[in-house]
Amino acid sequence: MPLAALIVAQDQTDIGDGLRATLPLAGRSLIEYQAGLALAAGAEHILILVERVPAALAQAVDRLRRGPARVEIARSLPDAIDRLHPEERILLVADGVIAAQGAVDRLAGAAPPALLVLPDSPEHDDFERIDATERWAGFALFGKGFLENTAQMLGDWDLGSTLLRRLVQDDAVRIAALDPGAETALPAPMLVTGPAALGAIEAGLLRRADAGEGNWTELYLHRLVATPLIGPLVGRQVDQSLVAWAATGIAWAGALLAAFHLFWGTVLLLPLAAAAASAGRRMARIWGGTAASLAIPTLARHGAAFAALLLLARMLAAEGGWGWWMVAALVPASLLGLAALEPIVAAIRPLPSPRWQASVDALLWIAPLLAVLGGWRWMLAALALYAVAGFLERFVAAWKGARFCDK
Structure with missing residues (x-):
């Protein structure tokens, strides 16, 4: 059965615009964090129950709507009930409450009705008591019929307490x-x-920004270059998609320089674009499922790198023959083959990619050094060799995995 999240945002007299939901958190808001917990637990429908919508909440909802889930606002409980499907299980998130993702996942996987509980101890005094031993942790799971029956008897009582x-x-x-x-x-x-x-x-959200996997470029170099940008960007509430598109713009500026044979400017701008794109990816990692997809700006940035490669190949072919077109073609062909082999290796026999594995960003970062050491021809040849080596490594891994399965 599909899962919907009903997030309650109640007016408070002592908080900013009156809503806990809009309290700032890592450049966004508390309600986006609550929605992220529900999305990670499998929710496909986010319904926010709130009487009024201040500007900060409207902005948060706009950001959530860029994600994969359907996001709606209900001004009253009857309005919320009308927006819920009879088959949906409802994950209730009380006003201002958060919990560990693992606990929310267990609740979402239970058979309704269910609720998340805490031991009745002094450190949990903020939560409502159930009995002499337990308190309610602010999360519950039930069906639409249960919510309808509760609404009929609600009257002037508090929704959370009545539920x-x-x-x-x-x-x-x-x-x-x-x-x-x-x-x-x-x-x-x-x-x-x-x-x-x-x-x-x-602080915990910001720790998500560091990648736990990837090749040497993402793990080591981008960690030094891009990570220091995360805090200031998040603090200024810059959207990660803007960072990604800025990286794309830098990359196409590099491609434009290549059109005028200013390749030194190109090989300097493209790594800079890679670092900016890494910052955008790390910002998206902070918010997980509530972050907008960066696939389109990533493809556009890679398109700029490919355009610069074609312009370099044209210059070298004009000077040294058509063979340089063949050398240049090895780079995108190997990277595409590498991308095609990854899911095959994962399906046959999951093997981690080596840290030295070739990628677009890895090629962009080593290009300036190779150009300084050997000029444009040796640089292109070395990049092609690096890309082919990465493809062959994954091909051998797929072949060995297939033989292992046959045995």
């Missing part, structure tokens, strides 16, 4: 938000009451 009371009466499954049996302890849920409470969450 909790009905969940307890219906013997909802209680899922521990803190799993003592897990290999890694889950962070405790938090009720965000103000900006000061978001510092630790923001």
